[in-house]
Amino acid sequence: MTEAAPAPFTVDDYRSRMDRAARAAADAGLAGVLVAPGPDLVWLTGYRVPAETERLTLLVLVPGQDPELVVPALEAPDAARATGAPALRLRDWTDGVDPYGLTAPLLDARGRFAVSDNAWAMHLLGIQSRLPDSSYVSLSESLPMLRAVKDAAELDRLAAAGAAADAAYDEIRRLPFAGRRETEVAADLDALLRKFGHEQVDFTIVGSGPNGASPHHEAGERVIERGDMVVLDFGGLRHGYGSDTTRTVHVGEPTAEERRIHDVVREAQDAACRAVRPGIACQEVDRVARAVITEAGYGEYFIHRTGHGIGVTTHEPPYMIEGEEQPLVPGMCFSVEPGIYLPGRFGVRIEDIVTVTEDGGRRLNTTSHELALVN
Template identity: 45%
Template sequence: MESPRFDASVYARRLSAAAAATAEAGLTGLVISPGYDLRYLIGSRADTFERLTALVLPASGDPTVVVPRLELASFRGSFLSELGVAVRDWVDGDNPYELVSAALGGAPAATAVTDSMPALHVLPLVGVLGVLPVLATDVLRGLRMVKEECEVDALRKAGSAIDRVHARVPEFLVPGRTEADVAADIAEAIVAEGHSEVSFIIVGSGPHGADPHHRYSDRELQVGDIVVVDIGGTYEPGYNSDSTRTYSLGEPSSVVAEQYLLLQRAQRAALDFVRPGVTAEQVDAAARDVLAEAGLGEFFVHRTGHGIGLSVHEEPYIVAGNDLPLAPGMAFSIEPGIYFPGQWGARIEDIVVVTEDGALAVNNRPHELIVVPVS
């Protein structure tokens, strides 16, 4: 079954923009192996390793896909002909790197390669191109960071789908059940609510909630636990959801309730600060300053957010030191957290898209600490 993609015109615009960016960078071309960059540029989910598959995109001239003959089926039904992409297949015993060089006009060729290309292919390319490639990340960053309308629509649908999962989470949080039990229910719900697959699940109960990257374990939920639930899935054509809410099994203590309100205020401050022209680090500071002024700064141990799209984590990163000005169409998380080692933790996360005058949140579940009644 063919994987869903956008209309061919979307990929045609992207190829044209990527070629222009390549020329502006003073490069001969891009060599893009399977991964998110290849999916972004032509919608392909081809997946090979030891045999080279790559899109060769010259700064001027027609693009070419170099692909093993036994992998040609992975491009069947694709938009290659509509996009004017030539196909150069090869068989074992041929030198596919020479095909790449020919598609770029011959050596020497100053090229950029995707950051997911293994050394298994980078090193032979150096031999035929005559120069060490640079990373294509710098060339494609500006394109992938700013989402088109169709991408924003996909992110909104993904956000609504994960909101529906969070609406069901309280029924899964029953004292005596394990984090793994809850994660299994969530995984089933992620697919049932419209995602094509599960990207990740974090169920951090009690002291496990103080580990931002905890997944789930055999720990049994207990009355009084604070539970961090951070979940996401892939929504076709390949865009990701990512949302965190924090739950309390029974009424929280006054200390927990007070500190959670400060976290809620910090997340709101960052959301309200998002607009074109402000920098990523200013948004990070908007959340961080609220917690620091309340004496909780040392318990906020990660960046405020990360970009999202075809990959769960991509640019822009909302972090101190990133002076990138925000622009309409950029999409990223706002997710401050507080973590008290050995005790409990909390995080609130929404995905937002920068608009002409502010931000659109694609997640709309309540931000309050969600109290789950227990008997």
Template identity: 45%
Template structure:
């Protein structure tokens, strides 16, 4: 794994950001925040693993003794911080509190278990608990060149799976059978794990987060295929394409053309200085003008990186200005309940001048 993907300088950047925020310390348990700062993909357990990053003072990693070898062999070992192992009869929460001393506030990892946050509340009753994401979001949203390369690798991998989908889709097969083939292809394409496989055939295509079912795919039906996984780097893929098993209904073909124009308009709109909500509006206006505004029922996109869904969110009301390095999906949809639906999704990263697509399979309706 490239060392510049999880640079040792990132910890200092996080400590400085913590100090600027006014928080006394960040407490990061296993999950995307901990991995972002250290490169350590720690196993989430009821036993506490926690990186403490004080605004002043030295950071340290509290780790169960049985997990110490894994921590020592992880990228976190390059950071030069103290690893503090604890034994089964110890209280690691009290140990963290004692090392940090009296603090007015702490930032907890956004994905910290409630059980752990409550234990920290008891161990540090004088410390206001806030979200570490208020500090880390500014860093995590701005992808480095190494992160952009990792997302491009993920995008190419999921593209290669979409290229195989026409061979999996046949009338008479179930969504679950097709989904199994796709999941195997996601891993074969280089992903470490499969995060989701949506195969929405016919009326199931009108449910954006449809679960695989035993519904048999029929001739003449459109099929929405939304797939993604996590690469060994930790960075995620996510792409949606629409297929039709034979010729699709005329009304579907007509509104699919609207959807394609809307998705292209949003992609073309991306550049530094525009707002997140204006990208949403670029897609939504095309769909509304065609009379399908009430059939586009979700935001246009979400950020992506170490999580499939992270900031920034491409949605009305988000006035944040897009900056170089922001990476997010653009995925408008049109859904006709009981009949069919469609969504086209690409990952886009903002360069110094425009949006660059990280998915490059055809956006045309693919007839199989």
């Protein structure tokens, strides 16, 4: 794909995100948000920590205070070059200095803080040792919708990532399958995603024959045979935003049963996508897909949630699952991916990314849902 790269996010974009996070914390009755290196830090500041390190890096967002980033001195120059850095106060520390003692004065000693899920226990316990009356909750549980509603620029990136994944699928189904190992097809998918602009490939599931009955099967050395159903689930990041799509293909002519099961999954996926609209609960999307599959007699073989959010990571809130009563809001993006898995035989899954619009939903994947026949 040769279209121009999207305009980069600005310091005002990052400032707005940090302000939003601090306000959300206050609204939730929290004293602030503590963000360790990872996708939350990238989304909030544009700063991607250059390498895994045991040294403390921590963004501190407290309502009514300027955002501060506690960062090792040897990494401070990289942090200062991040797009969102002008909206931050950098507080660097050198080896031999107690970083927890440096961080503690920034926090309410008796406060309850949301902490990004990937924070190291060592660092959280270090801070708590300096503030024994403080307490902590996970960011995904306390502020699950923080990254869930995408703005126009984020939606453009997600749409472009989806189009790139679609282009990869259009090419992979024209390549030979029979007589090749799953790992070979997975390598082709990886190369195609990169060809169409992905800077990072997160997964290339190729589940042939009985392996397709395992939803998260890792591509292995099984040789794909004529007569196999093959589940292809692949995605990664393009311009920092995720793709994730699944199509199920068949090597040669399928049986009547294989066609029927594929049709059931296709109908369930289509019904769930058509159900998307503002105001309905996330669980309703799951219920709609599950009802179609259950009515067809395969309910016990649909063994996972119907969908997950997507953004700067390929799995994030919201989740389309029973019990999730969060209402859909325009700008939310998530997968719709029902499946049927017959142990020891084969599996079928169809997945699109869908974004909630003002009056319904829009698919970000547009390749055919028909059962594609491959060689």
